[in-house]
Amino acid sequence: MRLENVTVFCFFASYLCALVLELTQFLRQSVTMKWSSLGLTFAGLIAQTIYLVERSRQTDLPPLLGSSHDWLLVSAWLAVVWFLGMKVWDSRLSIGIFVLPLVLVLVGTSQFASSEPNPRVGISYWGSLLHAALWVFGILGVILAMIVSVMYLLQHRRLKHKRAELPALHLLSLERLNRINWWLIVCSVPLLTLGMITGLWMSYLAQSSSDPVSLANSTFVAFSLIWLGMAVLFGWLVVSRKATGRLVAWRTMLACTFLLVTLLAIKFLSVDGIHARELI
Numbered sequence: 001m002r003l004e005n006v007t008v009f010c011f012f013a014s015y016l017c018a019l020v021l022e023l024t025q026f027l028r029q030s031v032t033m034k035w036s037s038l039g040l041t042f043a044g045l046i047a048q049t050i051y052l053v054e055r056s057r058q059t060d061l062p063p064l065l066g067s068s069h070d071w072l073l074v075s076a077w078l079a080v081v082w083f084l085g086m087k088v089w090d091s092r093l094s095i096g097i098f099v100l101p102l103v104l105v106l107v108g109t110s111q112f113a114s115s116e117p118n119p120r121v122g123i124s125y126w127g128s129l130l131h132a133a134l135w136v137f138g139i140l141g142v143i144l145a146m147i148v149s150v151m152y153l154l155q156h157r158r159l160k161h162k163r164a165e166l167p168a169l170h171l172l173s174l175e176r177l178n179r180i181n182w183w184l185i186v187c188s189v190p191l192l193t194l195g196m197i198t199g200l201w202m203s204y205l206a207q208s209s210s211d212p213v214s215l216a217n218s219t220f221v222a223f224s225l226i227w228l229g230m231a232v233l234f235g236w237l238v239v240s241r242k243a244t245g246r247l248v249a250w251r252t253m254l255a256c257t258f259l260l261v262t263l264l265a266i267k268f269l270s271v272d273g274i275h276a277r278e279l280i
Contacts, residue, residue: 006051007051014040014041014043015040015103015104016104017040018037018100019096019101022037023097025167026169029168041080041100045081048073048076048107049077052077062129064129065132068113069110069114070110071132072113073107074136078140079099079144080103083103093170094171127202131195134198135199137191138191138192140188141187141188142188145181148180148181151177155172
């Protein structure tokens with residue numbers, strides 16, 4: 001098969017089949033199904049890598065700068081890499097049922113995003129690359145923090161009711177999950193902050209171009225509100241680093257959900273910001 005014939009459906013189907021096999025573990029434990037799920041996930045990652053490389057070759061831009069379509073796929077690709085890395089670290093962990101649904105959402109959503117390159121990349125190539133990288137890693141941290149929060153709440157509920165651990169749902173201890181959650185948020189917020197700052201700088205540079213961007217628009221107002229909310233959460237986590245309990249998980253999960261929904265809405269509905277032209 002020619003590499004350029006690899007489509008989004010190829011790796012979407014691989015991830016979907018891998019998730020189905022993960023769910024079958026709740027019905028019947030099977031080592032064969034477990035390794036088949038990992039094999040399908042890895043095959044999907046290879047197919048997605050080939051697709052992104054081909055897209056980069058066609059647009060002559062790295063995937064982060066190619067388009068909204070490519071940006072979402074890079075986020076999904078990084079989440080899959082994290083998932084496989086965690087499985088290598090501890091193969092008993094049951095994280096596929098948490099990560100794969102979000103990966104499928106990102107891959108599926110990419111089909112509705114523009115695949116046209118953003119013409120404003122030419123304003124500052126390296127500035128655009130830095131801006132995109134900061135945002136994609138910041139969003140990845142937010143996604144992972146939300147996943148860890150869900151895992152924390154499930155583990156907390158199980159221990160509270162003194163229930164035995166399901167063989168198909170092996171999770172880390174509450175202490176480890178809380179620590180991972182803390183680090184993910186503490187690392188994500190500065191990345192998102194720097195991403196917003198570089199975005200403002202790119203918009204400032206665009207003022208002298210033939211296609212200027214107004215800073216007084218709904219996109220920048222929304223980004224500012226998002227940053228303010230995440231900054232408050234960041235400060236709360238730093239001050240109460242030793243705080244434990246499901247309150248931490250609930251606050252993180254709600255904040256992350258709000259952030260992701262708002263970012264996706266901005267990504268698809270914005271018509272007056274630095275990303276607007278690539279959404280048309």
